[in-house]
Amino acid sequence: MEDVVVIGAGISGLTAAHQLQQAGYRVLVVDKSRGLGGRLATRRVGSTAIDHGCRYLKPFADSALSPISALLQSGVLEPWQPEAFALEADGSLNPMSAETLYAAPQGMSAIAKTLATGLSIRRQWRATALTLLPQGWRIEGEALSANGQNQPNSIDARAVVVALPAPQAAALWDEAERQNGDIDRLWQQLQTVAFEAVITVMAGYSLNEPANLSIQKTFDGWMVASSTHPALRWAALDSSKRTDPLESVVVLHSSPTFAANNIDRSDLESVGQELLAATAESLAAWIGFPSWMQVHCWRYGFVRQPLGASVLSSPALPNFVGCGDWCLGKNVEGAIASGHRAAELIAAALK
Numbered sequence: 001m002e003d004v005v006v007i008g009a010g011i012s013g014l015t016a017a018h019q020l021q022q023a024g025y026r027v028l029v030v031d032k033s034r035g036l037g038g039r040l041a042t043r044r045v046g047s048t049a050i051d052h053g054c055r056y057l058k059p060f061a062d063s064a065l066s067p068i069s070a071l072l073q074s075g076v077l078e079p080w081q082p083e084a085f086a087l088e089a090d091g092s093l094n095p096m097s098a099e100t101l102y103a104a105p106q107g108m109s110a111i112a113k114t115l116a117t118g119l120s121i122r123r124q125w126r127a128t129a130l131t132l133l134p135q136g137w138r139i140e141g142e143a144l145s146a147n148g149q150n151q152p153n154s155i156d157a158r159a160v161v162v163a164l165p166a167p168q169a170a171a172l173w174d175e176a177e178r179q180n181g182d183i184d185r186l187w188q189q190l191q192t193v194a195f196e197a198v199i200t201v202m203a204g205y206s207l208n209e210p211a212n213l214s215i216q217k218t219f220d221g222w223m224v225a226s227s228t229h230p231a232l233r234w235a236a237l238d239s240s241k242r243t244d245p246l247e248s249v250v251v252l253h254s255s256p257t258f259a260a261n262n263i264d265r266s267d268l269e270s271v272g273q274e275l276l277a278a279t280a281e282s283l284a285a286w287i288g289f290p291s292w293m294q295v296h297c298w299r300y301g302f303v304r305q306p307l308g309a310s311v312l313s314s315p316a317l318p319n320f321v322g323c324g325d326w327c328l329g330k331n332v333e334g335a336i337a338s339g340h341r342a343a344e345l346i347a348a349a350l351k
């Protein structure tokens with residue numbers, strides 16, 4: 001039996017796992033994906049790294065929890081200073097004041113890889129159910145296989161940290177398990193959390209093409225944010241985070257409305273073209289003519305309604321903690337704070 005199984009190798013789960021392992025517990029992390037980091041994600045297209053999830057880190061309000069100094073020192077993070085604009089409802093682009101932002105030249109997933117060093121991690125293992133045992137939890141799941149022949153199996157642990165977006169965490173408890181009133185109360189709390197979906201387009205352009213926004217050519221690229229555009233939430237020259245990029249890469253994140261209207265369509269390529277065309281119309285015509293394009297859907301992208309507590313827990317079930325950005329909101333900073341608190345509570349329960 002493991003001491004702790006952490007379900008989810010996003011930044012919250014890795015934070016909790018790292019801290020519990022440091023405290024001397026036997027910890028196993030499982031994740032359904034091949035990569036690590038969850039929404040702290042980097043896709044490789046040829047030899048180009050592209051951040052299609054988390055874009056950058058900002059200085060943390062609580063510097064005690066911030067990994068930024070250590071990551072700057074180890075060269076994983078570097079300051080990123082794009083020229084920033086707000087795209088207004090009337091179509092104008094207004095310069096925004098410069099903020100301190102940090103990005104990873106190798107891609108944002110490098111942050112997760114650093115935190116995962118030395119952890120025992122089972123990848124491509126999807127948890128499907130969580131059952132309360134007299135002395136812990138049984139995590140049922142399946143080892144995912146490329147040919148679709150998934151292998152079901154289970155892992156028992158004295159304690160479990162569920163570091164999944166709230167709707168995916170709730171799916172681990174079926175009606176039979178919710179006959180337990182303590183579990184049902186946790187499940188009901190998970191139902192209060194809401195996420196916004198995001199559709200992301202990654203698009204590549206030859207370095208010989210113009211990649212600036214015809215406003216001002218800047219060394220560190222550009223980014224545009226909008227809270228009013230019908231299709232676009234954010235756009236940036238992602239390749240400006242890289243050292244010696246081989247091509248220009250633009251990343252677009254859709255508005256919540258565009259994502260809600262299109263996420264269930266099967267013709268993702270057309271969805272991507274529509275977002276690209278709407279962005280080109282508002283920002284610059286060249287954006288509409290990439291040499292390649294890829295689309296990714298984040299069903300649970302940004303937290304709209306957080307839980308309002310640092311973790312999901314119950315005094316009646318001290319060897320269970322739920323954590324993630326959905327607890328406090330506040331993106332990566334909230335996810336780290338939540339993972340940190342989860343580790344504290346599990347360590348106290350296992351003493």
Ligand SMILES: Cc1cc2nc3c(=O)[nH]c(=O)nc-3n(C[C@H](O)[C@H](O)[C@H](O)COP(=O)(O)OP(=O)(O)OC[C@H]3O[C@@H](n4cnc5c(N)ncnc54)[C@H](O)[C@@H]3O)c2cc1C
Binds near residue numbers: 010011052055163298
């Ligand atoms: C497009 C986009 C842009 C963003 N930009 C920023 C930004 O610039 N700055 C910022 O601070 N934040 C940003 N965020 C938010 C930030 O990425 C998240 O807040 C943070 O990464 C959440 O971490 P997490 O550990 O809570 O969850 P996740 O990263 O979602 O981790 C959950 C993990 O659980 C795994 N999983 C799910 N179901 C199962 C299962 N059944 N079994 C096993 N494993 C499972 C997933 O594969 C994933 O690895 C952005 C998010 C998106 C989508």
